[in-house]
Amino acid sequence: MTNTEQSTPPMAIExxxxxxxxxxxxxxxxxxxxxxxxxWYVACVPMNDVVTETKLGTRDVASGEWLNASWSLxxxxxxxxxxxxxxxxxxVALAKPWSPRSLLYHGWxxxxxxxxxxxxxxxxxxxxxxxxxxxxxxxxxxMPWIVASQxxxxxxxxxxxxxxLGSIGFTGLIPKSIISTYLCFFxxxxxxxxGLTSPEVMQLDLMRTYNASRAQVFxxxxxxxxxxxxxxxxxxxxxxxxxxxxxxxxxxxxxAGIGARLLNGSxxxxxxxxxxxxxxxxxxxxxxxxxxxxxxxxTLRRMGVKP
Amino acid sequence: MSVAxxxxxxxxxxxxxxxxxxxxxxxxxxxxxxxxxGWLTVAGVIAFWLGAWRLNGSLSELPLKGTAARLRDLVxxxxxxxxxxxxxxxxxxxxxxxxxxxxxxxxxxVRLLSSLDMLGxxxxxxxMRAVIPGWLIGSGSGxxxxxxxxxxxxxxxxxxPLGNLAAALPIVGIAxxxxxxxxxxxHSKVAVVVIMTFFPALVNTVAGLAAAGHLERDLMRxxxxxxxxxxxxxxxxxxxxxxxxxxxxxxxxxxIGAIVAEFFGTPIVGMGFRISTEVGRLALDTVxxxxxxxxxxxxxxxxxxxxxxxxxxxxxxxxxxxQ
Numbered sequence: 324m325t326n327t328e329q330s331t332p333p334m335a336i337e338x339x340x341x342x343x344x345x346x347x348x349x350x351x352x353x354x355x356x357x358x359x360x361x362x363w364y365v366a367c368v369p370m371n372d373v374v375t376e377t378k379l380g381t382r383d384v385a386s387g388e389w390l391n392a393s394w395s396l397x398x399x400x401x402x403x404x405x406x407x408x409x410x411x412x413x414x415v416a417l418a419k420p421w422s423p424r425s426l427l428y429h430g431w432x433x434x435x436x437x438x439x440x441x442x443x444x445x446x447x448x449x450x451x452x453x454x455x456x457x458x459x460x461x462x463x464x465x466m467p468w469i470v471a472s473q474x475x476x477x478x479x480x481x482x483x484x485x486x487x488l489g490s491i492g493f494t495g496l497i498p499k500s501i502i503s504t505y506l507c508f509f510x511x512x513x514x515x516x517x518g519l520t521s522p523e524v525m526q527l528d529l530m531r532t533y534n535a536s537r538a539q540v541f542x543x544x545x546x547x548x549x550x551x552x553x554x555x556x557x558x559x560x561x562x563x564x565x566x567x568x569x570x571x572x573x574x575x576x577x578x579a580g581i582g583a584r585l586l587n588g589s590x591x592x593x594x595x596x597x598x599x600x601x602x603x604x605x606x607x608x609x610x611x612x613x614x615x616x617x618x619x620x621x622t623l624r625r626m627g628v629k630p
Numbered sequence: 631m632s633v634a635x636x637x638x639x640x641x642x643x644x645x646x647x648x649x650x651x652x653x654x655x656x657x658x659x660x661x662x663x664x665x666x667x668g669w670l671t672v673a674g675v676i677a678f679w680l681g682a683w684r685l686n687g688s689l690s691e692l693p694l695k696g697t698a699a700r701l702r703d704l705v706x707x708x709x710x711x712x713x714x715x716x717x718x719x720x721x722x723x724x725x726x727x728x729x730x731x732x733x734x735x736x737x738x739x740v741r742l743l744s745s746l747d748m749l750g751x752x753x754x755x756x757x758m759r760a761v762i763p764g765w766l767i768g769s770g771s772g773x774x775x776x777x778x779x780x781x782x783x784x785x786x787x788x789x790x791p792l793g794n795l796a797a798a799l800p801i802v803g804i805a806x807x808x809x810x811x812x813x814x815x816x817h818s819k820v821a822v823v824v825i826m827t828f829f830p831a832l833v834n835t836v837a838g839l840a841a842a843g844h845l846e847r848d849l850m851r852x853x854x855x856x857x858x859x860x861x862x863x864x865x866x867x868x869x870x871x872x873x874x875x876x877x878x879x880x881x882x883x884x885x886i887g888a889i890v891a892e893f894f895g896t897p898i899v900g901m902g903f904r905i906s907t908e909v910g911r912l913a914l915d916t917v918x919x920x921x922x923x924x925x926x927x928x929x930x931x932x933x934x935x936x937x938x939x940x941x942x943x944x945x946x947x948x949x950x951x952x953q
Contacts (some may be wrong), residue, residue, distance in 0.1 A: 351787035354784075356792075467707035474929045475924060479905055482893070562799075566800045598807070604799075
């Protein structure tokens with residue numbers, strides 16, 4: 324993600340002269356989102372065709388009633404956006420926060436295991452990276468496996484972890500967090516190894532001429548130099564920690580959490596419920612990444628990095 | 631740091647250690663085959679572990695160059711992995727860990743060999759029918775959309791932030807909806823994979839299209855080349871490292887998408903289906919065999935893409951140096 328942000332300027336300058344009003348990102352993004360919603364409403368009509376017909380009992384497509392009906396179906400194939408908003412309002416604002424009908428409750432269940440898993444994964448990832456940077460044989464023996472493990476679909480082991488831990492008495496939050504931990508320590512390790520080795524030879528030599536110990540080189544040079552890498556990988560990590568928590572909720576038979584809402588919705592054909600859960604999960608992901616971005620900006624400002 | 635030790639000293643040490651490791655491996659193999667008392671095997675494994683540890687330590691200090699260094703970079707992780715496998719086997723057998731918790735590598739291997747038909751059918755269903763088409767369609771349309779974005783700057787400004795946002799979203803969650811729309815068979819999995827792989831391809835290609843330098847672009851202009859010749863002769867080739875980066879990211883995403891989508895409903899074949907049902911039956915050796923197949927598929931898929939990348943972007947500095 325960071326790559327793209329850095330490489331936009333040359334193109335941006337060329338187009339500035341052409342269209343002033345579309346200079347920022349806000350107008351184009353809002354236009355596209357509006358377009359998407361419009362297409363969505365239009366798509367509702369043909370996609371809900373069959374369901375609407377059974378509800379109305381006619382095939383009088385031209386009537387205004389048909390439109391209304393296909394945008395307010397109980398079990399639509401594609402619910403209209405306002406139905407999702409209504410469902411969100413009903414389950415977030417109107418339901419009691421601690422009842423299983425509330426999306427806040429389910430969101431909290433998922434968020435808790437995401438956060439626990441993310442914190443454990445980040446700590447593990449950083450610790451591994453520090454070990455790898457300082458022990459040469461570990462770098463040679465462990466690093467290839469960590470890189471190779473990026474190429475395999477780790478999420479496939481989620482059901483097994485849940486069931487195995489469940490059979491030895493761990494249920495609820497811990498197994499899900501372990502999946503999140505397992506998913507998110509890889510990007511942190513790889514990012515941090517890159518970050519901790521990012522100081523140049525000249526800087527390392529300077530530390531040597533100061534007769535700095537390894538601990539001092541670490542705390543005064545390597546660690547501060549790795550901060551941008553740390554935050555970039557933490558953003559990736561928190562996003563997949565959330566995915567891990569959601570997928571981890573699937574095999575337990577849908578008790579609580581966003582994953583449970585998805586599974587329940589797919590069992591009972593409650594599409595609106597699925598979409599509402601998806602919107603909630605997306606807001607959560609955006610919020611978490613945004614929060615890390617905020618911490619990043621504060622940290623870098625304290626370190627004296629010019630924005 | 632310890633730069634002082636003479637290289638010749640290292641060389642003699644690693645030969646000795648390698649010999650010891652080979653001896654320990656032989657011991658373990660013989661003791662295990664002959665059904666010797668358990669502690670003999672245990673002693674062999676521990677000797678192998680310690681020896682491999684020391685050997686890796688001195689191997690990584692060796693000042694090697696060229697082919698020897700590359701060989702060393704293969705041997706060290708292989709030794710590490712082999713040690714882990716042996717310890718895993720040993721712990722499971724020594725403490726008689728029940729199969730429903732953790733099967734030993736040998737059990738998994740036996741299961742893998744005995745159910746090749748089933749695993750093969752699952753592999754065809756998930757990989758050939760869902761992953762490959764979805765990956766091709768998703769990445770292809772991502773690249774096409776990026777070129778469209780390049781033509782229409784307004785679209786680029788609008789779509790790029792959305793694409794960056796999409797990278798953080800749990801798109802896998804779309805799986806139950808796709809299963810509802812496209813049915814239980816591979817069509818719904820392809821749909822999930824397409825959606826998952828679209829945005830990385832878009833974002834990376836847009837970044838790649840901006841990668842060609844001004845000097846080269848000016849040269850193309852002085853040749854009188856229009857938009858399309860510049861695109862095909864200069865900017866797309868220059869974007870290839872970025873596009874291949876997206877293809878590599880997508881190879882993993884596609885496998886994950888197809889497997890997780892199968893958790894929401896499938897015909898009675900497929901890797902995700904097999905994993906979730908066999909877990910329910912506590913047949914963990916089958917689950918591990920399936921995971922081994924998934925891991926092997928994932929790494930070979932990735933390696934294949936990396937191979938094509940090397941062939942296409944031979945000019946890139948990261949490959950040019952390593953002749």
